[in-house]
Amino acid sequence: MKALHVRPSLASALGAISVFGLALLGLMSFLSFMAVLALAASASLAHAGTSHHDSDASRVSHAFAFGDDDDFEYVLVDGNGNTVVNTGSGEWRDIDDRSRDDRPALWFGLGGRRYVVRDRALLDRAEDIVAPMRELGRRQGELGRRQGELGRRQGEIGRRQGELGRRQGEIAMRRLDRHDDDQLDRESDAIARQMEELGRRQSELGRQQEPLGREQERLGELQARASHRAGQELRRLAEQAVAEGRADRAER
Numbered sequence: 001m002k003a004l005h006v007r008p009s010l011a012s013a014l015g016a017i018s019v020f021g022l023a024l025l026g027l028m029s030f031l032s033f034m035a036v037l038a039l040a041a042s043a044s045l046a047h048a049g050t051s052h053h054d055s056d057a058s059r060v061s062h063a064f065a066f067g068d069d070d071d072f073e074y075v076l077v078d079g080n081g082n083t084v085v086n087t088g089s090g091e092w093r094d095i096d097d098r099s100r101d102d103r104p105a106l107w108f109g110l111g112g113r114r115y116v117v118r119d120r121a122l123l124d125r126a127e128d129i130v131a132p133m134r135e136l137g138r139r140q141g142e143l144g145r146r147q148g149e150l151g152r153r154q155g156e157i158g159r160r161q162g163e164l165g166r167r168q169g170e171i172a173m174r175r176l177d178r179h180d181d182d183q184l185d186r187e188s189d190a191i192a193r194q195m196e197e198l199g200r201r202q203s204e205l206g207r208q209q210e211p212l213g214r215e216q217e218r219l220g221e222l223q224a225r226a227s228h229r230a231g232q233e234l235r236r237l238a239e240q241a242v243a244e245g246r247a248d249r250a251e252r
Helices: 008-048 093-099 120-176 182-243
Strands: 050-054 061-066 072-077 083-087 105-110 113-117
Touching: 072 120, 072 182, 083 120, 083 182, 105 120, 105 182, 113 120, 113 182, 120 182
Parallel strands: 061 083
Antiparallel strands: 050 061, 072 083, 072 105, 105 113
16 A cells, blocks of 8 residues: 655645634534524514513613414503503504504504503503513513623624634645745644634633523513413403493594
C-alpha cells in the first residue's frame, strides 16, 4: 500500500479550511438556536392565548385574549388607551372598530347581537376581572424585553463569529499560494482564541436565556388560565347587563 504524502503548506490549508468549516457550523448552530428560541417564545404566547404591548412612553397597553367561547367576544376600553380584546369567533374587528374613541366602555357580542356598556359600576367590575391578565401581561412584556436584550447580545456575538470565520477562510485561501508562513499561523491562532472566547460568552448568554424561557412558559400558562376565567366572568357580567337593561344595543 502506498503512503499518502501531503505537502505541509497544503496540510495547513486543509486544516485552516476545517477550522473555517467548524466556524461556519458553529454560526449555523447559533442561528438555528435563535430560530428555535423565537419559535418557543411564539409558542408560549400562543399557548397562553394572549399577547401584551406596553409602551414606556405612553403606558398604553393592548391585551389580546383568544378564547374558546364562540358566542361571546368583547373589547374593554379603560379610557386611557388601554384595551383588552377577547375573541372566540374571529369577528372581533367589528367590535374593535367601534371602540376607537377610547371612551370607557365594554363592547361585546353575545348571541349574535352587539352591545355596549358605559355604566361606571359595571366597568369597574370588568376592570377588576381583567386586572390579573393585565398584570401578567406586564410581567410577560418585561420578561420579553430581557429576553430580547440577551438575544441582541447573542446576535452580536454571532455576527462577530461569522466575521472571524470569514477571516479564517481568507487565511485558508492564502495558504494555498504560500508555504509555511509563521505570520499566517499567528493570525490563525489569534482568531481561534477569539472564537473560543466568543463561544464561551455565547454559552453563558444561552444559560441566562434558559431560566427566562422557563419563566415565560410559566407565565404563559398562568395567562391562559386567567384569560379563560376572565372570559367566563365577563360573560356573566354581560348577561347581567343585558338582563337589567344596562347594556345598549350597538348596530353593526
